[in-house]
Amino acid sequence: xxxCIAVIAKENYPLYIRSIPTENELKFHYTVHTSLDVVDExxxxxxxxxxxxxxxxxxxxxxxxxxxxxxxxxxxxxxxxMVVDSSNTALRDNEIRSMFRKLHNSYTDVMCNPFYxxxxxxxxxxxxxxxxxxxxxxC
Amino acid sequence: xxxxxxxxxxxxxxxxxxxxxxxxxxxEHGEGENGRCITKLENMGFRxxxxxxxxxxxxxxxxxxxxxxxxxICKDFWTTVFKKQIDNLRTNHQGIYVLQDNKFRLLTQMxxxxxxxxxxxxxxxxxxxxxxxGLSNLxxxxxxxxxxxxxxxxxxxxxxxxx
Numbered sequence: 206x207x208x209c210i211a212v213i214a215k216e217n218y219p220l221y222i223r224s225i226p227t228e229n230e231l232k233f234h235y236t237v238h239t240s241l242d243v244v245d246e247x248x249x250x251x252x253x254x255x256x257x258x259x260x261x262x263x264x265x266x267x268x269x270x271x272x273x274x275x276x277x278x279x280x281x282x283x284x285x286x287m288v289v290d291s292s293n294t295a296l297r298d299n300e301i302r303s304m305f306r307k308l309h310n311s312y313t314d315v316m317c318n319p320f321y322x323x324x325x326x327x328x329x330x331x332x333x334x335x336x337x338x339x340x341x342x343x344c
Numbered sequence: 345x346x347x348x349x350x351x352x353x354x355x356x357x358x359x360x361x362x363x364x365x366x367x368x369x370x371x372e373h374g375e376g377e378n379g380r381c382i383t384k385l386e387n388m389g390f391r392x393x394x395x396x397x398x399x400x401x402x403x404x405x406x407x408x409x410x411x412x413x414x415x416x417i418c419k420d421f422w423t424t425v426f427k428k429q430i431d432n433l434r435t436n437h438q439g440i441y442v443l444q445d446n447k448f449r450l451l452t453q454m455x456x457x458x459x460x461x462x463x464x465x466x467x468x469x470x471x472x473x474x475x476x477x478g479l480s481n482l483x484x485x486x487x488x489x490x491x492x493x494x495x496x497x498x499x500x501x502x503x504x505x506x507x
Contacts, residue, residue, distance in 0.1 A: 215483060259405040259406040259408070260405065260406070261405075261406060278406075279398070279401070279402075280397075280401035280402075280404065280406060280407060280482060281397070281398055281401070281481045281482055281483070282482075282483050309402060310402070312398075313398050313399050313402055316394070316395050316398040316399075317395040317396075317398065317399060319391070319395075323391075323394050323481070
């Protein structure tokens with residue numbers, strides 16, 4: 206269902222990025238890169254916002270003609286960005302949210318792996334499989 | 345965070361004790377100097393803290409500010425690791441926080457007299473690292489030091505490094 210999933214570090218460099226192989230990979234890198242500004246904007250706006258708007262899930266960042274881009278920021282300022290095909294109208298906000306949850310759980314497992322160095326690219330197979338499962342579903 | 349009581353608390357205490365004595369034993373046999381043990385313990389704590397905070401903050405709301413983060417460390421973090429809250433948190437609102445624990449878990453197994461006072465620092469280094477690692481993962485650079493004046497009570501001083 207997702208066409209591209211990316212994990213971006215606190216300092217805004219990619220820790221992990223994967224897109225479906227059939228399409229132009231560079232285009233997705235570009236889309237994710239563009240979305241970071243929106244993420245920043247949303248976070249800084251949130252500082253002033255009301256208490257109830259302090260959820261980790263940021264919602265829809267911006268729609269393009271073919272895709273929708275969703276964002277999520279953990280408390281440790283690691284960003285998850287997910288690009289979804291616009292034509293897939295069956296995908297609701299709640300499902301996106303639970304997908305991010307899954308992604309976050311998996312990222313936490315990577316972080317707690319003593320052989321992983323915080324700040325390095327993610328090469329975990331478990332994480333890979335989880336991302337694959339999220340890209341495969343439905344379609 | 346409300347898990348049933350398990351034996352893991354004891355295991356943590358035993359592992360920590362063994363970690364400290366293991367490192368010092370290795371130092372005695374000439375692998376690295378003695379002073380580096382504290383640093384090593386601190387670094388181990390740092391990495392563990394990074395991992396733990398990632399896990400603990402998974403389901404919490406986004407933090408408002410620095411003080412909000414410190415409160416989280418004092419309440420939730422401390423309760424999960426040491427089964428009690430910090431007794432007193434003080435701050436000068438300029439980046440210095442003092443966390444006081446009147447009955448610090450890792451020191452309760454020792455005699456309360458002055459007898460073992462000089463050995464206390466090596467049982468605090470790991471926890472200093474734990475705090476520093478947790479904060480660093482939440483985007484706060486800090487220096488954490490600890491001091492003990494009367495045995496099971498101790499103070500952690502957190503100095504935030506402004507960037």
